[in-house]
């Protein structure tokens with residue numbers, strides 16, 4: 130076992146024993162430009178307990194960090210807070226190596242782990258509110274169903290005020306630093322927003338309910354030990370406030386104009402719309418899809434008040450990049466939006482109608498008249514685009530600006 134991987138102390142009895150993935154650049158379709166970590170934790174109680182494991186290729190790194198503190202064979206319990214394989218992938222091999230007395234998961238987690246790994250041993254299912262004695266300390270379990278999987282749960286170590294929150298409050302950020310107060314605030318907010326938008330946005334309602342439960346735990350002075358990225362040691366109240374704002378999806382006076390283009394016709398329409406939005410009193414964020422990834426579009430939607438989508442018609446359909454982003458956004462369920470469609474065409478012109486249909490399916494309130502331009506927009510069509518933008522701008526201008 131390698132001797133250069135060390136555990137990192139979190140509290141008197143809790144240590145980080147996870148792994149750093151410096152190379153990950155994609156996770157379920159969104160970009161992870163700063164890599165990630167798979168966080169696992171060791172509680173040095175009478176019954177030594179491992180919370181979560183790591184993605185399969187990182188098993189040796191995790192066990193080496195454990196071995197820097199104790200003999201891994203001394204682990205008595207393993208608790209799986211989340212059965213997704215970035216946290217459970219190495220579980221079967223770790224069980225084989227460590228031979229713990231018991232492995233715990235939520236009721237849905239026990240079912241999910243069985244379906245993933247066909248383990249030849251029992252996973253003990255624990256219920257919401259249940260407490261487990263570790264001898265000289267206790268942990269309790271908090272079910273967080275659908276945040277973000279049916280099996281997800283938190284584990285709370287009251288004696289040291291440590292909440293093990295699996296994916297919630299996480300971010301994809303590889304770093305040698307383990308704690309939030311060691312990392313630049315702007316990076317923390319940027320990555321936390323990206324993570325929330327691309328993973329948790331469709332679950333905004335259960336997030337809001339969860340925040341009340343977490344508030345009842347009164348851990349603002351404690352530690353929140355996530356499954357990805359830094360451990361919240363100082364700034365948990367900041368991320369709590371951000372989650373509250375993002376989950377509310379309160380619109381600001383920002384209109385996102387996303388589009389693709391073949392010969393700059395739809396692009397020139399987007400630019401005219403953007404000028405109109407500004408003249409109407411709101412802010413326009415133009416996102417040409419040859420320059421902007423769906424990851425960033427989703428993140429911009431967290432506080433957008435409007436979504437305008439431009440697509441040329443291509444083979445009787447909307448442009449593939451536009452279809453990609455709209456499919457992605459539809460699944461993320463952004464709320465409280467007004468919007469419109471626009472685009473150029475040569476002869477059939479179906480794209481604008483197809484975009485409108487998707488926007489309606491996303492419960493976007495369509496405003497004004499969508500604009501279509503044949504081949505290259507003329508002055509009148511660009512004026513229509515400007516007017517459409519102005520209408521959107523006027524509707525948004527009473528809202529607050531971006532924080």
Ligand code: FEO
Nearest residue numbers: 211213215296356
């Ligand atoms: Fe980090 Fe849902 O796994």
